[in-house]
Amino acid sequence: MELPNHAKQLLLQLNQQRAKGYLCDVIIVVENALFRAHKNILAASSIYFKSLILHDNLINLDTDMVNPSVFRQILDFIYTGKLLSSDQFSDHNFNALLTAASYLQLHDLAALCRKKLKRNGRSLLNKPTTSTNGRTSRNQRLSSTPVTPNQMSGLKDSDKTKRHEELLKDDLSEDEMFVRNAHCATSANSLSPSTSKNGSNGSCGMQELGLDLSKKSPSGSTATEEVSPSSIPQESPQSASESIANSASFDENTNTQNLTSGEPMELGGGECEESQPPPDVDQHKSSRQVARQRRQPKSEGRKCEDAERGTLPNGVAKRLNVAGERLPGGGHGNSEVSFQCKDDEEGLENGQEQSEESGQSESDGGRNSTNYVYRQEGFEPALGDNLYVCIPCGKGFPSSEELNAHVETHTEEELYIKEEEDDSYPKEDEVEAEDLSSQITHVHSTESRRFSCSVCNKSYKDPATLRQHEKTHWLTRPFPCNICGKMFTQRGTMTRHMRSHLGLKPFACDECGMRFTRQYRLTEHMRVHSGEKPYECQLCGGKFTQQRNLISHLRMHTSPS
C-alpha cells in the first residue's frame, strides 16, 4: 500500500516551511544574501552539504562558485525537484547552475544542466571543444569532472583563485557580473536604515559593520575536515532557526524585506571580495579549545534551556512566539508553529508571557518590560506598515529613524518614564555591585560632570553623553536587530548583537586562533596566554586575570555564607 503523492506532499510542506522559516536550522550565506533551509533536506540532497552542516549552522558558500540568484534556483530545485522554466535560463545561467551544482555535489541537478546544455547544442561537457576565441571552456571541463570541495580546497590559493577567475569568465555573462556587483551595492543600501544611511562606499555593508562572513565560515571544505573553533557557530540550531523564522515572520508582516520562497534575506550587504581561506589555527589549538569544541553541543543545549527559562534575549524569545502567531495565510497558528527545543517538555503554550516577562527581567532587571516598544507589540493590523509605535502618543512610523525623530518632538516630560517604583536609581543590586567595584576602582569625580540627567540625576562630562544616556529613559528603542527584531538603544549595541547572530568573530587570538566578537574579549583572553593576573583581591591576595572574576570572588567574601 502506498500513497501516490506522499513524497510530493512532503516536499511541498517542507518548501512551505522553508518559505516561512519554520524549523529552519541552517543559514546559507552566499555573498551578501542569507538563505534559510533545513539541514535534513540539504544533507539528503548533497554529500557536500551533509558534511558542511554537520558542524555548522551557518554555511558560507564560495562566492566564486555560486552566486545568490543561482543558489536561489538551486534551493528551489532541492525543495521541489524542478528547475523553474523562464527566460532567465540562458546557457549562461545553466553554466552557472552547472558550476554551482558541481561545486555543491548536486549530481542530479548537474546532470540536468548538462542535458539541457547538450540539448542546446552548446554543451562541451563531455567533449571539450574550442570556443570561438580559441579557448577551451574550463567551465565545461570542470563540469564534466566535477570538482569536489575537497579537491578545490586542496588547490593552492593562487590556483584556486585562478581557477575561480577562469570559471567566472566562462560561467557568468556580463550581465551576471553586473548583477553581482549591483546586488552588492543595493544590498548595502538595504541594510538597516541606519546603516544604509551612511552609504556603502562601494563596499558591502558587512565590512562596515565589521562583519566578516568569510572569517566565520570559510568557503571550501574546511568544515568538512576539521572544525576549527571559529567555524563552530555560537548560535545553536535552535536560535538560528528562531532568528531566521522570526526574521521571516516580521519580514512578511512589515514587507520590509518581502521574503519569498528561497529569496535571500538581504542582510544588508556582504563582502564582495573573494572569500578568504580560513586562518590555519588548528595546529595552535589549545586543549581548552578542543574541550570547548567537545562541549559545543552542550552549550547548544544550554541555549535551549535558556529559551525554556526565558533567559534568552527578550527579543529572541518573544519573536519565537510572535512568529507563530502572525504568519500570514492562515493555517499557521501557534499549534503548528513550534520552535521549541526538541527536549522541551513544558512547551510554549504559555511561553509568550514567560518569555516576555522572564526574558526581560533577566537582562534588564524587568525595568523595561513595560517601557520599551517592540515592533511586534506595536504590530496592529490598523497600523499597516507603521510598525514602530510611539507609546506616549500611539503614533506608528514605518521606520525606526522616523520614530526616533518623532520621539524627539515630545517634551521631556512626556518622554521620560514616570515610574516611581522602578526609578530607585541605583537599584539595590547595583548598589551592591558598586560597593564591590569601588574596592577595585575609584568613583568618578563628579566635579567635571556638569550635565546631569533630569530623570536619574546621573551626571556627565558632555551634553552628547548626557543625551545618549537620556535615551535609556526613552520609551522606545530605535535600533532593531534585522534578524531577531530585538530593539536596542544604541546602534553599536545592535551591531554587536548582530555579530552574535551570525557567529561573526572578527577578533582572533594570535596565539591560539580563538576568535571573539569583541576586541575587549580578546584583550581579556590574551591574559590566559600571558599569565598576567592584574586583579588582586585585597582580602585574601588572590589574583585574577579578569576583573569580573575578581568581583565574583569578592562577592564570595562578602556573601553571608
Add this chain to the structure above:
DNA sequence: CTGGGGATGGGGCCC
C-alpha cells in the same frame, strides 16, 4: 556532590 576558580557570551552604557 559541592563550591570555587577560570573562562566565555551577551546586553547596557559611558567615554
Add this chain to the structure above:
DNA sequence: CGGGCCCCATCCCCA
C-alpha cells in the same frame, strides 16, 4: 562609532 568596562549568566574543571 568603536573601545572599554560593567553587569549577569553559564559552562567546565578541579579540589
